[in-house]
Every structure is written in structure tokens, then in C-alpha cells.
Amino acid sequence: MNMQVKTQYFKNPKNKELTDAELDTLARELDQIKQEVLDDLGEKDAKYIRRVYSAVRYTNITGRALLFAGWFPPAWVLGTGLLGVSKILENMEVGHNVMHGQYDWMNDPKLMGQSYEWDIVGTADNWRQSHNFQHHTYTNIKGMDDDIGYGLLRLFPEQRWKKGHLLQPLYSIPFCLFFQWGVAIQNLEIGRVFIGRKTKQQLWEEWKPIQNKVSKLLFKDYVFFPLIAGPSALPVLAGNMVANGMRNVWTFSIIFCGHFTKDVEVFPKSVLQNESKGHWYMRQIRGSSNLTGSELFHILTGHLSHQIEHHLFPEVPARRYRKMAPKVEAVCKKYGINYNNASLAKQYGQVIGRIFKYALPFKK
Numbered sequence: 001m002n003m004q005v006k007t008q009y010f011k012n013p014k015n016k017e018l019t020d021a022e023l024d025t026l027a028r029e030l031d032q033i034k035q036e037v038l039d040d041l042g043e044k045d046a047k048y049i050r051r052v053y054s055a056v057r058y059t060n061i062t063g064r065a066l067l068f069a070g071w072f073p074p075a076w077v078l079g080t081g082l083l084g085v086s087k088i089l090e091n092m093e094v095g096h097n098v099m100h101g102q103y104d105w106m107n108d109p110k111l112m113g114q115s116y117e118w119d120i121v122g123t124a125d126n127w128r129q130s131h132n133f134q135h136h137t138y139t140n141i142k143g144m145d146d147d148i149g150y151g152l153l154r155l156f157p158e159q160r161w162k163k164g165h166l167l168q169p170l171y172s173i174p175f176c177l178f179f180q181w182g183v184a185i186q187n188l189e190i191g192r193v194f195i196g197r198k199t200k201q202q203l204w205e206e207w208k209p210i211q212n213k214v215s216k217l218l219f220k221d222y223v224f225f226p227l228i229a230g231p232s233a234l235p236v237l238a239g240n241m242v243a244n245g246m247r248n249v250w251t252f253s254i255i256f257c258g259h260f261t262k263d264v265e266v267f268p269k270s271v272l273q274n275e276s277k278g279h280w281y282m283r284q285i286r287g288s289s290n291l292t293g294s295e296l297f298h299i300l301t302g303h304l305s306h307q308i309e310h311h312l313f314p315e316v317p318a319r320r321y322r323k324m325a326p327k328v329e330a331v332c333k334k335y336g337i338n339y340n341n342a343s344l345a346k347q348y349g350q351v352i353g354r355i356f357k358y359a360l361p362f363k364k
Contacts, residue, residue, distance in 0.1 A: 009158055010364060012263050015286055016336030023278025026335050030281050033327050034313050037320050045317050046106050052093050052299070053110065059086035063243070064225060070235025080239040084246035085300075090119050091247055092254070092302025093318070099124055100132060102317045120247075121214045122184035130187045136314050140259075140266045140287035147259065148266060150175075150182055151191065154358045155260045161361040168359045179248040184210055250300070254291070257347040258307030260354055261289040263340045284311035285332060289340035290325070291347055298322060308339065 011017075018026065059082045066079025095118030097103070103111045110116075117124045130146060138144035142158055149155050153172060154165045175182055188206055192198035221240040226233040265286045271279070291297075291305035298305050303318035306325055310318065332339040 009266065009268050012265055012286065012338060014263060014338035015265075018278070018282065018335060018337075020276065020278075022335060023276055023282060025278075026331065027276070027278035027281055029331050030312060030328070031277075033324055033331070034316060037313075037316055037324060041105060041317065045319065046103070046108075048319055049094070049098075049103050049106075049111060049317070050108075052089060056086050056090045056094055059083070059089070063239075064236075067225075067236045067239040068229050068232050070229075070232045070239055076235050076239060080242050080246075083239060083243040087119060087243055087247040088250050088300055091251060092304065093299055094302075095119070095124075096302050096304070097318045099128055100314050102315060119217070120180040120183065121210070121217055122180060122186075123209050123213050125209065126187040127183070132314070136311065138272075139284055139311055140264070141269060141271065141283075142266050143269055144272075146186060146189075150186060151189075152182070153355060155354045156266045157358065157362055157364050158266050159358070161358075165359050169356050172355050176249055176252040177245055179252040180244070184214070253344070253348060254301045254304050256351045257291055257344060258289055258304055258310075259287070260351050261340060261342075261347045262350040262353070263338055264289055281312060282337060284308070285328075285337050285339070287311065289342070289347060291344050292341060293344065295322075297344075305344075308341075 063079045063081070063083030063086055066075045066082065068079075070076040070079060095116065098111050098116045099113050099118070101113035104113050114128075118127075135145055135147045140148060142148060142156075149159060152175060153168050154161060188203060188210075189198065190203065193200060193203050221244065222237060225240060226237040229236040267283060267287070271283065275283075285308055288307040288311045290308050291301065293301075293305055298321075299319075303321045304310055306318070306321035309316075309321035309324050309328055312328065313321075313324070316324070329339045329341070
């Protein structure tokens with residue numbers, strides 16, 4: 001029996017197919033929403049990101065200090081929690097957004113998109129290529145956007161099924177727990193070595209910058225801080241490990257809930273033929289999903305809880321997405337485009353459903 005899935009593309013019936021004229025007016029209305037925000041950027045936005053940057057620093061210092069008293073369980077729990085929050089904030093609200101150039105207009109050397117280096121094992125240069133360019137340009141285009149399943153998971157019926165996918169409900173767990181490592185090696189395209197499309201020498205040259213980054217971060221969290229903690233070495237080591245795990249699980253959850261829920265679509269390469277700005281905007285909306293929650297929740301997600309707005313306006317400071325969202329939703333309603341917005345629990349349930357469903361050779 002041939003279990004290979006044919007390449008088909010299933011459109012969400014919740015979405016109306018728009019004419020070229022409608023796509024042009026859609027683009028103008030979304031451009032206007034963006035321009036209103038860009039014209040209003042100023043000191044309040046600068047103060048916000050500087051406050052978050054300071055919060056990252058002080059939660060990091062306080063968390064690490066408490067871990068030095070980690071032999072006392074309450075100190076270990078609080079220290080680990082604060083360090084985890086620091087790593088999440090740095091990764092989501094500072095690193096990701098700064099590297100999109102959202103705060104370049106400030107001319108602050110610490111917050112420049114092309115020079116910022118974040119606190120995960122993946123290099124910022126690789127992320128700017130795989131995420132800022134590849135993912136945001138070719139969002140959810142099969143064969144162009146490597147974020148579709150990250151080369152490991154089958155999450156859409158359009159993806160070719162392989163026997164190894166039967167195990168994805170199991171191997172998705174370590175992928176979640178060690179998510180930063182998946183991000184780190186994504187650009188290496190290791191599979192190309194096995195099929196002869198990349199030499200081992202090329203792979204080694206691409207690995208060197210990652211190796212340098214990995215060495216520095218592993219030394220910092222698992223050698224330097226445990227050593228200077230003296231008798232608290234083991235609590236510090238454990239606290240750092242758990243804090244990194246907290247960030248990995250949180251980042252995985254938010255990213256997957258923004259990209260792989262039930263109503264999200266993938267697209268064939270053919271959509272790129274003479275693709276207008278309006279069609280690009282429509283693709284971003286139909287390839288994304290949002291999360292509802294409190295202000296603190298949105299901050300901890302780096303405002304990627306507004307994944308739709310982020311895909312539409314990646315260069316706009318993410319703190320503005322909350323107020324842009326109702327306007328974007330109104331435009332979507334006007335043009336008959338599904339605005340995918342639900343709680344973290346509901347969206348996460350749909351992600352888990354996809355992981356289990358498409359581990360099997362379902363064609364739809």
C-alpha cells in the first residue's frame with residue numbers, strides 16, 4: 001500500500017476568496033493602520049523597551065543571587081523562577097523584537113537589530129536569516145518556509161508523510177524541552193549532507209559560529225556560576241537547567257500556538273507568482289493565529305500572542321499590537337477573512353491534535 005500523501009492544498013472555508021481589487025483595498029487599509037502607529041512612535045515606546053531591558057537585567061541578577069542560597073528550598077524555587085522569567089523576557093520581548101529592527105529608530109547601540117546577540121545557543125545572525133527573512137517573506141509556503149514543522153514534525157496534510165512521523169508524539173516532547181537547540185541547528189540543514197547537496201566541510205564551516213556561541217553559554221550557566229557558588233554549586237546548576245527549560249517550553253508553546261492551530265493554512269510555491277502586497281497580507285493572516293490573555297501574558301509572549309499582527313507588521317514595536325488588533329480584526333471581518341483568536345489552552349489543544357493526527361498518513 002502506498003502511504004505517501006499527494007501534495008494538495010486545503011483552503012479554510014471560513015475565508016472568502018478575494019478579487020485583485022479587494023486585495024488592493026485590503027492592503028491600503030492595513031498600510032494605513034501601520035502608518036498611524038509608525039507616525040506615533042516616540043519616547044513612550046523607548047521608555048517601555050528600556051524598562052523591559054532593565055527588568056531582564058534585575059530579574060537575572062536577583063534570580064542568580066537567590067540560587068546561591070539554593071540549599072534553602074524557597075530560595076531555590078524563587079531564584080529559578082526569576083531566572084526563568086528573565087530568560088523568557090530577554091528571548092521574547094527584547095531579543096526577538098529588537099532583532100526585527102523594531103527599535104532601530106532609537107539609535108541605542110544596545111537595541112540595534114543588526115548587532116543584538118541574544119541569550120540562547122542559536123546565533124542571532126542565523127536567526128535573522130531563517131526567521132526575519134525566510135519565515136517572514138515566505139510565511140507558510142511549503143518548500144520555502146522551514147518553520148513548517150521545523151523539518152521534524154508533520155503538522156499539515158500537505159506535508160509528505162514518512163514512517164518516522166509515527167513517533168512524532170514522542171519526539172515532540174524533547175523538541176519542546178530543548179527548543180533552543182532546534183533553533184540553533186535549523187539553518188544548518190543537516191539533512192542536505194545525507195543526500196549529497198552539502199559537503200561535510202560546508203557543514204563544519206556553518207557550525208563554527210554556533211559552536212562558539214554554545215561554548216560560551218554552556219560555560220556561563222553550567223560551569224562559571226556553579227563554580228563560584230561553592231557549596232551551592234548543585235542547586236545553581238539545577239536552577240540554571242530548569243530556567244533554560246522554562247524558556248524552551250514557553251517559547252515552543254507560544255510559537256507553535258501562533259503557527260500550527262486548526263485553522264492555519266499552508267500554501268504552494270505558486271502563490272509567489274505575481275503576488276501582490278494585498279495577497280501577501282492575506283497570506284500572513286491565514287497563516288497565523290492569536291492568543292487571548294492579560295497584559296502580563298502578552299508581555300511574557302513578547303506580544304507574539306498577536307502573531308497575526310506580528311506577521312503583518314514585523315517592523316512595528318510589538319507593544320503596539322494590542323491596540324492595533326481590534327482594527328485588524330475589523331478589517332478581516334469586512335473582507336471575510338478568518339481572524340483566528342482564542343485562549344492558550346484552546347490553541348495548544350489544537351496544536352497537540354495536529355501532532356497526533358498527522359503522525360498518521362491522513363490526507364486531509
